[in-house]
Structures are given as C-alpha cells and as structure tokens.
C-alpha cells in the first residue's frame with residue numbers, strides 16, 4: 001500500500017521554491033548545439049511504480065540526455081555479458097572529472113567505472129562487438145524501455161560532438177594503446193557520440209527509469225536483467241552517477257541516478273518511483289543546479305530516499 005503523498009502539490013511547491021536559482025550556473029557550451037539551448041527552462045516528471053505520473057513545467061520538452069545514455073548502454077552490456085563485463089571496466093567512483101586523462105593513464109587504461117567517458121567508450125566497444133548494428137539496437141532498446149517509439153538521435157549534436165571531441169579522441173586513443181578497445185576507434189567514438197546525442201523528455205526518462213526501480217526483472221528488446229543485476233546497476237549509479245559529485249548527491253538527495261551535461265538528471269527510489277528533472281544551467285561539477293535542488297527538496301518533502 002503506497003503512502004498517501006500529494007506528489008503533484010509537492011512538485012509544484014518545489015518549482016516555486018527553486019525559481020530563485022534559475023539564473024545560477026551555466027549551461028554546457030563545448031558544442032554549439034548545447035550552447036544554443038534556452039537556459040531558462042525547467043521540467044520534472046515523477047512516475048510511481050503503480051503507474052501514476054506527475055509533471056511540472058517543461059516535462060515534455062526534449063533535451064540532449066548526454067551521459068544519462070550511459071545507464072542504458074550499461075544495462076544492455078550487463079544483460080549481454082553478465083558479471084564478465086567487470087573485466088572490461090571497474091565499478092569504483094573516480095573522484096576526478098568525467099573526461100579526465102590523468103587517472104586513466106595512471107591505471108593503464110582500465111576505466112574506473114562505466115559512467116566516466118573512458119568507461120562508456122569501452123562499453124560502446126563491447127556493444128559493437130556483440131551486436132550487428134549497435135546504433136539501431138541501442139535506439140530500439142531506449143524506445144522500448146521508455147515506451148516511446150519516436151525517440152531518436154540528434155544528428156547535429158552527434159556531428160558536433162565528433163567535431164569538437166578532441167579529449168574523447170585522446171581518451172579513446174589511450175584506451176586503444178592499452179588494448180582496451182577491440183573495434184575500429186573512429187567507429188567506437190562515432191557510436192559513443194550518437195548515444196550521447198539521444199533526445200528525450202523528463203516524461204520519457206521517468207518512464208524508462210521506472211524499469212530500474214526493481215519492482216520486477218525486465219526484458220526490453222531481448223535484453224533481460226534480473227533483479228540482482230538491477231540492484232547492482234543501481235549501486236553503480238549511486239556511487240558513480242554524478243561526476244565528481246556522487247558523494248554530495250548521495251548526501252543531499254539520497255537516490256541512485258545519473259546526470260548529463262544537457263542538464264538532465266534521472267533517478268530512482270527503488271520500489272517507489274522514478275523521477276527525471278531537467279534544467280540546462282550546470283554547477284561547476286557538471287550537474288544541473290535546479291535539478292539537484294529539486295531532487296533534494298523532493299526526497300526531503302516526501303521523506304522517500306534510499307536512506
């Protein structure tokens with residue numbers, strides 16, 4: 001029996017209370033397609049495990065999910081490879097920036113976790129080895145798990161990521177030099193950038209992340225995950241999902257989740273709800289300012305978090 005909580009009222013109250021932060025932070029501008037987004041936007045969608053859904057403001061506006069895509073890629077790779085996936089990538093928080101080269105060099109090209117760029121590029125390589133058309137299958141999976149067949153890649157963002165992706169190319173080269181990438185480097189990078197370019201709304205993301213609330217095992221598009229695997233995926237989100245701010249996010253919000261530099265954050269309260277929030281202005285660590293505030297207030301006011 002679900003507790004009686006007026007989620008709609010809570011979401012509306014949160015929006016009112018976080019408006020004061022609407023000019024704080026700066027949107028990602030490393031590619032023109034993200035720099036052009038109107039930063040004065042905010043959307044939020046919460047979906048309960050019983051199927052009820054609550055939204056506020058721009059919950060249906062699509063945005064670039066960027067690194068949130070790394071969760072979908074990991075789910076597919078865990079489904080395909082089981083525990084052996086951890087021979088290719090670690091599961092420890094990095095404590096460094098998501099695109100840092102220093103740690104990667106020091107640790108001989110073995111990425112700390114699948115949510116930093118190096119780890120996600122290795123996961124992209126795994127998917128390419130296992131699937132005949134990884135690009136199409138990835139999109140099919142995302143469409144299936146979110147129940148929205150219209151979700152697609154943003155070609156301009158993908159092209160732009162590639163054009164300006166010098167650091168990611170350096171990471172991929174370092175990985176390759178240590179024998180951590182099997183497939184053609186350019187093709188792996190192109191697939192990685194395409195995954196980052198997927199556009200979804202908060203409603204799409206809340207629906208997709210409901211699968212990770214671990215109410216039951218799932219099988220989307222022929223990629224099954226057991227409850228035990230979903231639990232482990234949540235553990236990685238909890239410890240590694242927020243760049244170099246996973247500890248702060250755990251402390252303030254207390255939910256497993258993943259953020260992206262497009263300003264989106266998707267999180268789950270296992271057994272209870274999935275929530276997605278989006279606002280483009282980021283704090284210095286790369287997490288959405290209003291997004292983090294909104295989730296902090298959500299778990300405080302509902303008294304629902306994993307702690």
Ligand code: GLU
Pocket residue numbers: 065066067068098099117161168196259260261262
């Ligand atoms: N496309 C971005 C990059 O690889 C992803 C950034 C992110 O959302 O963390 O630099």
